[in-house]
Amino acid sequence: MEIRDAGADHIEGITAIYNDAVTRTTAIWNESTVDHANRAAWLSDRQKAGYPVLVAAGEAGEVLGYASFGDWRAFDGYHHTVEHSVYVRSDQQGKGIGRALMQVLIGRAQSIGKHVMVAGIEANNAGSIKLHEKLGFEHVGHLKEVGMKFGAWLDLAFMQLKLDARPSPDAVQTR
Numbered sequence: 001m002e003i004r005d006a007g008a009d010h011i012e013g014i015t016a017i018y019n020d021a022v023t024r025t026t027a028i029w030n031e032s033t034v035d036h037a038n039r040a041a042w043l044s045d046r047q048k049a050g051y052p053v054l055v056a057a058g059e060a061g062e063v064l065g066y067a068s069f070g071d072w073r074a075f076d077g078y079h080h081t082v083e084h085s086v087y088v089r090s091d092q093q094g095k096g097i098g099r100a101l102m103q104v105l106i107g108r109a110q111s112i113g114k115h116v117m118v119a120g121i122e123a124n125n126a127g128s129i130k131l132h133e134k135l136g137f138e139h140v141g142h143l144k145e146v147g148m149k150f151g152a153w154l155d156l157a158f159m160q161l162k163l164d165a166r167p168s169p170d171a172v173q174t175r
């Protein structure tokens, strides 16, 4: 398994993992699946913004998982904060792929000067919460019944990781 930047060859695999999460889980709060063109546009938008889309690729180049981040909110004041997502193919979970993707993704965020990474996680998603705790994310909030899927209200847990120790946004990074 190798972590690399996503390209056109990976869109099919990314689309399949995304749609599986839509149809079977509460990890993505959408009920509609997407097509190849939708994920191709998403990949292109992320790359134009200078943000990474990483894939965990198997021996034959197949997509075992993917991770990415984008702006947390659109206003200028949030410039140093990103929100990420990470998905591992259902038959590949529990093998260290999520952790490996996240470790590289965190390094990428640090390398472009981001200060905070935010995870918004369905509050009952024990696996994702464990993964983030193990990576050093701290619990910072819990919004009750802000979402819905499969006929039930969903709570959203927020976790965050500080990516550097800059005392102010203008300070030179020391790490």
Ligand SMILES: CC(C)(COP(=O)(O)OP(=O)(O)OC[C@H]1O[C@@H](n2cnc3c(N)ncnc32)[C@H](O)[C@@H]1OP(=O)(O)O)[C@@H](O)C(=O)NCCC(=O)NCCS
Pocket (backbone or CB within 6 Å): 021, 025, 027, 085, 086, 087, 088, 089, 092, 093, 094, 095, 096, 097, 098, 099, 100, 119, 120, 121, 122, 125, 126, 127, 128, 130, 131, 132, 134
């Ligand atoms: C959550 C997810 C990304 C984790 O990826 P993964 O490859 O399965 O996790 P890893 O094998 O890398 O595990 C990383 C750590 O988290 C822990 N962990 C992962 N899943 C766990 C689970 N279900 N229960 C308890 N601990 C878990 C592992 O013990 C591991 O700790 P260790 O490295 O100290 O042994 C993956 O299960 C997934 O894609 N789930 C469905 C989609 C999803 O929920 N995405 C996140 C949306 S916020």
